[in-house]
Amino acid sequence: MTTTSWNRHHILSLADFTPSEYNTVLQTAASFREVLSRRTKKVPTLQGQVVANLFFEPSTRTRSSFELAAKRLSADTLNFAPSSSSLTKGETILDTAKTYLAMGTDLMVIRHRDAGVPQAIATEMERLGSRVGVLNAGDGQHEHPSQGLLDLFTLCTLLDPGQPRWELLQGKKIAIVGDILHSRVARSNLWSLTASGAEVHLAAPPTLLPQLFASYGSAQGRQLHLHWSLEPALEAADFVMTLRLQKERMTQHLLPSLREYHQQFGITRDRLQLCHPDVKVLHPGPVNRGVEISSDLMDDPRISLISQQVTSGVAVRMALLYLMGSGKV
CATH class of the missing domain: 3.40.50.1370 (Aspartate/ornithine carbamoyltransferase)
Structure with a gap:
């Protein structure tokens, strides 16, 4: 030990x-x-x-x-x-x-x-x-600190299985996509990932990504970018973390429909063509299959890190x- x-x-x-x-x-x-x-x-x-x-x-x-x-x-x-x-x-x-x-x-x-x-x-x-x-x-x-730390461990272990360490993420582009407004997972990951020197890009509809999240990047040296469309966040991304739509925490109708959300922000194999060739995908679970991420992508061990999480x-x-x-x- x-x-x-x-x-x-x-x-x-x-x-x-x-x-x-x-x-x-x-x-x-x-x-x-x-x-x-x-x-x-x-x-x-x-x-x-x-x-x-x-x-x-x-x-x-x-x-x-x-x-x-x-x-x-x-x-x-x-x-x-x-x-x-x-x-x-x-x-x-x-x-x-x-x-x-x-x-x-x-x-x-x-x-x-x-x-x-x-x-x-x-x-x-x-x-x-x-x-x-x-x-x-x-x-x-x-x-949700332990989820943020296990996500950090999953990423750093992938980059160096023998000696996972925080600084391995410096300069990596990480896209976080989905219901960021209601996500405690996103908030913990924002602290850990931006502190490590990663370049973090948030993507969601405006109703699920208010401008106030820009304050997480206000600390010196933290790189945080907000997008209300998916493509800029995915472009050349090393990792994509997609988040569950937390319908139980939504007190207002913030989305037209789940189908429209998937069409605009769902992570699919075709959309990952914008990312780095070796991109890996994460999701904290539980997953709404076919909404945040396509089932075939979720179950592909070459791309998905969900089981490792x-x-x-x-x-x-x-x-x-x-x-x-x-x-x-």
Whole structure:
């Protein structure tokens, strides 16, 4: 296991991540990726610790990935289901978190449909003098840090399987296409990818890509470009990340139809002709096949990195839990 210093108590956002922290996560995840390739995939690094997955919002990939990551580290896991919890009896979210604290929880993984809930729980844990670390697994239209980090790991591992590192993306053109307005994945990726020196191009209909996203590129040296048509974003792109249309978060009719969206912004084999010849495609899932991306492209292992993203997720989440929990042993 890579030995390195880690001083971050909570992981709530990538906005203030440093180059050293990015590389620490990548190197640690690479070590755990090697562990996951063994016949015995379990290590005792968090044995005796308790990881509580408090998912106040439905999730399959993220929740399963965190649960598997914790078990691979030999931690005990507690899984929260809001439909069968005391929330239905009037208990507050903070009281729920304090109940898990009283059970001896060491790390809390929080997902909620409202932005700011993981931060509120982290603040409450600190007010109580607790050493519990809080990891944001997605909050409203804010961020999804572990998804941003696993996407970063997927890309850097492709470029250098033996030593994935942050600076490998410098100068690469990355197009992010789709429902950027509602996407916490996009927000986390904007921080990590622009910080790495990548040239990031956002493409979506104007209703799903407001001008305010230009502020993500306002920091010195960050290259961010907004497009309300697809072709400029795809031209000579090294990677294309397409995002799910999050119909459950849309409070207004922002698109004429899914068919028209696919005609204008759907990623197809023909449209990838505009990109770099070795272009690769990513999608955080779940996928609306035939809307954001064509089925044949999604299932083509020569182009699609979607399966690798899922596999990377376990290694990266093992790394995050390990880094946050190793000081508690």
